[in-house]
Amino acid sequence: GNEDGGSDNENDGDFKVGFSQATLNHPFRVAMVEDFEEYLNENHPDVEFLLTDGEDNASTQVSDIETLVSQGVDILVVSPHSSDALTPIIAEVMEKGIPVITVDRTVNTEVTAHVGADNKEIGQTFGEYIADQVDGEGNIIEIQGTAGSSATIERSEGFREAIEGTDIELIAEQHADYLREPAMSFMEDMLQRFSDTDSIQAIYAHNDEMGLGALDAIKASGREGEIKVFSIDGQNNAFESVDNGGLAAVAIYPHGGTEAAEIAMKVLEGEDVDEEYILEFNIVDETNVEEFLGTGI
């Protein structure tokens, strides 16, 4: 039984917030959770916070949510592994009267609120920006995240839509699991395959780690003047790299951890919230990098 909302002057200590994270094997995901928890600690230190790690596996995340519900959470915050797979369980939770906030990724059922940026939109906007940076023509290599993950799919789709109709050619692609080392190895192979000068204009990497890995490979080959590297997320070391003339630009993908925490508390305290909270995103390049140094994840 859920004690529906609670009375007005209820103490924070009675609240139990459950957060189901799709995976913690990624800095972006960790930062989201950390900011969320930090907000609670600072503003509502008595709220009980439960966190689960879906281990990059939809079915594990479904189990996690079941466990959180059986622990009697008053609100469920979910950063879904993938939209469709989490839809049934979230619908189930909503039916039980437990409010649900989705972060970063939506599901195909009604939820109390959604917080997040739109991966596809970022892919598209960033794609247009990149197209602009290479003057609308040339060869680009895409380094994708984990195969089949929705961030990968959407970041790729948006990007492809953006460059469609331009003279830009996508000459190679590979999955590097959002990790630096595989991206670096792949880039090394590509530098062999396209060994002629000016045969590659830019690299589009689905996250900063991979972008930095590719950049290292390019530097090692001495072709850094020739190839521009673009990446997404907004890690501090990526900003530093932009500042030092490494990465050409970084699209900040806001994770919305803090915002989600704010909204969650509002819901618990019975306030009205918007159904959708779309986060703004920024593109950081040498022109504006200074304001962002140190603000990243």
Added chain:
Amino acid sequence: MDNYIEMRHISKVFPGVKALDNVSFSVSPGEVHGLIGENGAGKSTLMKILSGAYKKDEGEILINNEIIDSPNPKKMIDLGVSVIYQEMTLLPHLSIAENLFLGNLPKTKLGLIDWKTLKKNSLPVLSRVGLNENPYTKVKDLNVAKRQLVEISKALTRDAKLIVLDEPSAVLGGQELDRLYSVIHQLTKQNIAFIYISHRLSELFEITERVTVLKDGQYVGTERTEDISTDQLIRMMVGREVSNIYPEKRGKIIKNPIIKVKNLSRKNVLKNINFEVNKGEILGIAGLEGAGRTELLRALFGVDSIDNGDIYYFDKKRKLKNAKQAIKLKIGFLPEERKQDGLMLNQSGKFNTTIPKLKNISYGPFISLSKEKKKAEYFANEMQVRPPNVNNTIRNFSGGNQQKFMFSRWLYSNSEILFIDEPTRGVDVGAKKEIYRLILNLAKEGVTILMVSSELPEIIGMSDRVLVMREGELAGELPGDDLSEEKIMSYAVR
């Protein structure tokens, strides 16, 4: 007399070895047919071809005068040929009953295994070989002798018309052998034939009607046992005279105890054992199966803990904790079950020879491969290993030759004390004689030897003194010049 089974012009080549070269022979129904030859002569290979386990390169197999094309194990079993291999082929983690009927388990109407019937069917078969065990006992919990009996029972369950016994006496002792003989005798009356492989020629005279001899993969001849003498058989096998396989005994051994055992006890297996062994002495240890002889050697070698008592080596009390310490004291141990406890089967002959003392072939920390080969070859040569290639994997050597490598190992290690458990199991006459000569020479050079054996002639022929064990106790001691089977047995059973 019609032949039940006939093998014609069989040849088989292994990489580098012609194991069988145009061998023909036949067995009649109800006959016990001996098959003998030196280690590596090709006996086991011939039987593996008969069972369908190996493919022959040339030749044909006939059963009841019909050619069997492409024999395989299942087919040959169905045709009534059961082979009990030298290396046992029971499944240790399954029960006796399952091993007996594997491939032919009784089923209920639902098609499930009928465990009750399985047990019921097992009991009479087991009693036919005199094995008094719960059929649900796992085979791994049985000792070698009992396992061998299970193997024989297994053949019985398959309505075998021909049972091949590849060196049963290599694992069975006196009592079990007697029981086996009587089982064989019974079965031949029911027209079941046997092929009996053995290196103990005396057995052949006891139970076989005919004997076929192989040498170096070739057929030498088949003789009626009544018509031939031991010496003639040996000549056929070895190609020369081998007389008097036991060497001349020496006189009295000077009292100079190298090992002193005082009040040695180990829970349930060894009870308050006291004795001494003198330098250069060959001390025989006799007893029935399960008397605790193996356990005694293991305890002395430091690989089984002892509950009570002291052991002195070279006049110093020591409590050996593992084989390493024993080897450091220049003690060597030839275990009874060489495959389980002795050999690294996937490694080469030279590897197996040199493993306990790699220092002897090393320069500083590094092994010299040429030294390794030279040393191993030297001892393989001493032991007359066949084929004499120490680079070959141990697995591919015949049983007797594997044992020779075990001897090589401890000779190579310069052992001053040697514990040998059943030293000549599966070893051919020629090699046996070599081994006996070798043991005696070692003793003459001052090596102290404890020899456990179930073969009484061996104990009598070799020992300077004999200890008889019974149920974990020392039942008696006999001087070397006053030994007879009767005397030993009178202590062993009571």
Added chain:
Amino acid sequence: MSVVFKRTQNLFKGLGIFGVLILLIVIAAMVSPQFLELNNIVNLLRQISIIGIIAIGMTFVILAKGIDLSVGSTVAVVAVICADLFSSGVPVFLVLLIGLLTGILVGSINGLGIAIGGIPPFVMTLGLMVAGRGVAMTYANGQPISIGEASQKISWLGHGTVGGIPVPVIVFLIVIIIGFIILKYTAFGRAVYAVGDNKEAARLSGINVNLIEFSTYAISGLCAAITALILLSRLTVGEPSAGVEYELEAIAMVVIGGTSLFGGIGSVIGTAVGASIIGIISNVLNLVGINPFTQQVIKGAIIILAVYIEARRTRSKE
């Protein structure tokens, strides 16, 4: 006496890791009051079922001295194909059948390569793990495939309950019981043990070793397919990335349950216990609300400890 002694000893030995499980349950109940609530137990059982079913198939493979790394990819292949069929409106019954057959097919490819081709199981199933993932990804173009309308029709498989027990749990139990009966009461089952124990000896006893080996992989593929279908019902999408690392977890369940990776020793009951142990650890750590990173540390430690206790006990008896 000796027989009675052996018997009780065997019983105790059979209890072995089961005793560790009971210990774990007691501890879990102590640290978390919710643990023993019916809801949570049902939950827990359902969670275990998913990989547990695969682990039962894996038990057959490992008993016969093999290993199957391809189960996770098999799940993905079956999931995307069936999702596609569902979304094209193919009747439920037919899709389920095709799904199971696909699983058996993948298993059979493993079986052929290993039993006939003589390829070491690790390499063969690793190859199929990599290739299978590629097939699933290619088939689905890297995207999850929604089963669409069909989600209603097969919802019973993942979400239904019978007498309060979730259908996946019932399926798991059935798989365990069938597995138990096959291994203990059929000639095939005994042959699996025989092959794992000593291949050569099994061959010489007239067992068709190739056929037995082949069959264990087909069974493993079938079990993976069952899991895929349950997942499909629960998630309503077939993800080409489904089942990643399932092979490791399934093998862990089997091995923690006391089955030897060197073949011939073990049982499906052990595997069920192993699955429960792994499931309980995750569940209770989540219930207590421990930080996920710390959870991993504790989880690893408990796995080691559980098997250590069992190893100690077994050893001290000798």
Added chain:
Amino acid sequence: MSVVFKRTQNLFKGLGIFGVLILLIVIAAMVSPQFLELNNIVNLLRQISIIGIIAIGMTFVILAKGIDLSVGSTVAVVAVICADLFSSGVPVFLVLLIGLLTGILVGSINGLGIAIGGIPPFVMTLGLMVAGRGVAMTYANGQPISIGEASQKISWLGHGTVGGIPVPVIVFLIVIIIGFIILKYTAFGRAVYAVGDNKEAARLSGINVNLIEFSTYAISGLCAAITALILLSRLTVGEPSAGVEYELEAIAMVVIGGTSLFGGIGSVIGTAVGASIIGIISNVLNLVGINPFTQQVIKGAIIILAVYIEARRTRSKE
């Protein structure tokens, strides 16, 4: 005659999977003109080195009939700790030393649990794999730790070259050579084979079986640490998620190289060949520019095929 015959045959047998490697190289050169370019070869070798070094350590473990699933997590633990030390300005030499010792320590924990505790290697190292990952994540708080200024000072390890050969490749070669010498020319190496072949016989031959088993895990941990340090130099960050699935790839290299998972048979040269085969497949598929999903299908197929060819050849000789 017979001896000469045996010799050539042994040589050929030694060639075995090496022959498959040569075949693969020929095919690679045919399908991609860039493949044989010096640059690419250097590249390829460097890529192989990372996991190849781990695979050499793994060879020791597997030869002694063990398995080490914890290598990937060991890489992560060493990487984050050393990154942290680097960023705190600890001298390079000291950090490297601490890194290597940490690797040996993790390996030693495995070794203790297995050799003394009697825990099956799969479970022990799986437990440490899970727990180790948790430790790395906790230590780094889930975020990559940058090595900061130190990146200049250890750049030589990941990026340097000696006579045109990258340092990681040189390290890999040294590890191979040392591994080869130990296994072939030292008493310890012999003991590893003996233990893997027949533990009881090894014990009765005076080998300290526990010590040998223990040491193989320590060696494996050391190798994982070497890889971690090279990665750290190459990536300039210590990622707590580094090394995921390295264990699988390392074991694959060992097994493809002909080492038996049942112990006692194999060599580091085989492993080096296995590593090369895996490396070449990825490299050439990238060079040819095949779709990533299709790449997986082809990669899996080639792995199976390579070992199948070898299995065929070995078998047909019998």
